[in-house]
Amino acid sequence: MKTTSILIIEDDSWLAEQFVRVLSKFGYKTVVTSSAATAINAVDDNHIDVIILDILLKGSTAFSLLHELQSYEDTGVIPVVLCTNLVQELTIENLRPYGVKQILDKSKMVPDDLATAVQDVLP
Amino acid sequence: MDGPLTDGLPSIIIAANELKSPLTLIRQLSLTLEGVDSLVDDQKRMLHQISLTSERALRLASDLTRSVRLTDALFTLEPINPQQLCEDIVQELTPLFTAHGRGFRLMPRKHSLLLVANRDLLRRIIMNFSDNALNYVDRDTAVEIQIKAINAGKTIRLGVRDFGPVLSCGVFENIQNNLPKATTTVHDRPQSSGLGIYIASQFADAMNGRIGVTRHRDGSTFYVDLQASQQLTLI
Numbered sequence: 001m002k003t004t005s006i007l008i009i010e011d012d013s014w015l016a017e018q019f020v021r022v023l024s025k026f027g028y029k030t031v032v033t034s035s036a037a038t039a040i041n042a043v044d045d046n047h048i049d050v051i052i053l054d055i056l057l058k059g060s061t062a063f064s065l066l067h068e069l070q071s072y073e074d075t076g077v078i079p080v081v082l083c084t085n086l087v088q089e090l091t092i093e094n095l096r097p098y099g100v101k102q103i104l105d106k107s108k109m110v111p112d113d114l115a116t117a118v119q120d121v122l123p
Numbered sequence: 124m125d126g127p128l129t130d131g132l133p134s135i136i137i138a139a140n141e142l143k144s145p146l147t148l149i150r151q152l153s154l155t156l157e158g159v160d161s162l163v164d165d166q167k168r169m170l171h172q173i174s175l176t177s178e179r180a181l182r183l184a185s186d187l188t189r190s191v192r193l194t195d196a197l198f199t200l201e202p203i204n205p206q207q208l209c210e211d212i213v214q215e216l217t218p219l220f221t222a223h224g225r226g227f228r229l230m231p232r233k234h235s236l237l238l239v240a241n242r243d244l245l246r247r248i249i250m251n252f253s254d255n256a257l258n259y260v261d262r263d264t265a266v267e268i269q270i271k272a273i274n275a276g277k278t279i280r281l282g283v284r285d286f287g288p289v290l291s292c293g294v295f296e297n298i299q300n301n302l303p304k305a306t307t308t309v310h311d312r313p314q315s316s317g318l319g320i321y322i323a324s325q326f327a328d329a330m331n332g333r334i335g336v337t338r339h340r341d342g343s344t345f346y347v348d349l350q351a352s353q354q355l356t357l358i
Contacts (some may be wrong), residue, residue, distance in 0.1 A: 050144055088189065107146070107150070107185065108181075
């Protein structure tokens with residue numbers, strides 16, 4: 001059985017490491033990248049099942065990546081979990097058309113919430 | 124944080140959002156370590172304190188961004204049952220109070236009241252008052268949230284009552300005079316900048332309410348007055 005692969009796009013390397021720690025505990029394979037620009041390559045090079053995405057990244061924001069993901073048939077179906085401190089500014093209704101299935105509030109979530117979110121959004 | 128989202132934002136919002144990132148990391152790491160079985164009790168206690176402290180700091184950072192955006196924010200005023208809202212706050216903050224050796228409770232009411240407010244802003248006001256009380260209240264005593272109707276039922280007052288050292292007249296006057304407009308040290312407490320109270324006053328203003336403080340012989344009550352909802356009278 002194929003191991004579920006999670007792409008973590010997070011520019012805080014220690015927080016990304018923490019996410020890897022949590023997801024590995026639940027048996028998920030993880031790939032980490034720190035920018036939207038490198039994320040597309042990471043999606044192409046790995047068979048990604050779920051994307052964990054921070055909003056404020058170095059360079060272009062998560063929104064440009066979401067647009068790009070939606071522009072291809074194969075990447076547009078990958079479920080995205082936004083993991084951000086900007087929850088106040090976002091609504092899931094506005095982001096659903098961009099493949100966003102869940103929004104996690106970084107400032108309130110407990111570590112295992114990440115794994116629960118992945119489990120919830122998997123097809 | 125170099126993305127276009129920061130363009131044109133007040134520097135305090137950028138600073139507050141920047142502050143959230145390291146606090147988030149600290150909280151996530153300490154929460155993870157709290158779950159390690161091999162830790163001794165004192166280590167677990169310290170980690171729990173780190174988690175709770177980072178949560179308090181995150182709340183303050185979040186309030187800062189909210190307060191700056193009050194002028195352009197689209198927030199709605201709606202009828203709210205303050206009892207339910209305060210029950211949720213008590214549930215959320217009880218671990219923090221317990222860790223500090225303090226109690227936290229909502230005084231029961233026989234009859235429901237409805238007020239007109241923005242749920243998020245009102246919640247933040249009560250959280251700020253509670254945080255303030257936590258710093259001030261004597262150990263092994265409790266902080267109480269009280270809800271009552273005043274002004275012939277036209278106004279609902281939500282108060283956070285602490286039981287601590289008596290406010291001196293000078294300090295009380297200073298707080299009374301400065302509550303709505305300035306950040307002043309509250310209660311002569313070095314650990315309080317009054318920032319939380321200042322933010323609370325801004326939130327209250329935005330809902331056409333006001334905050335105030337009542338001095339007791341054994342502590343004080345910080346309160347917010349808001350317009351009562353007419354919905355109940357229409358039923």
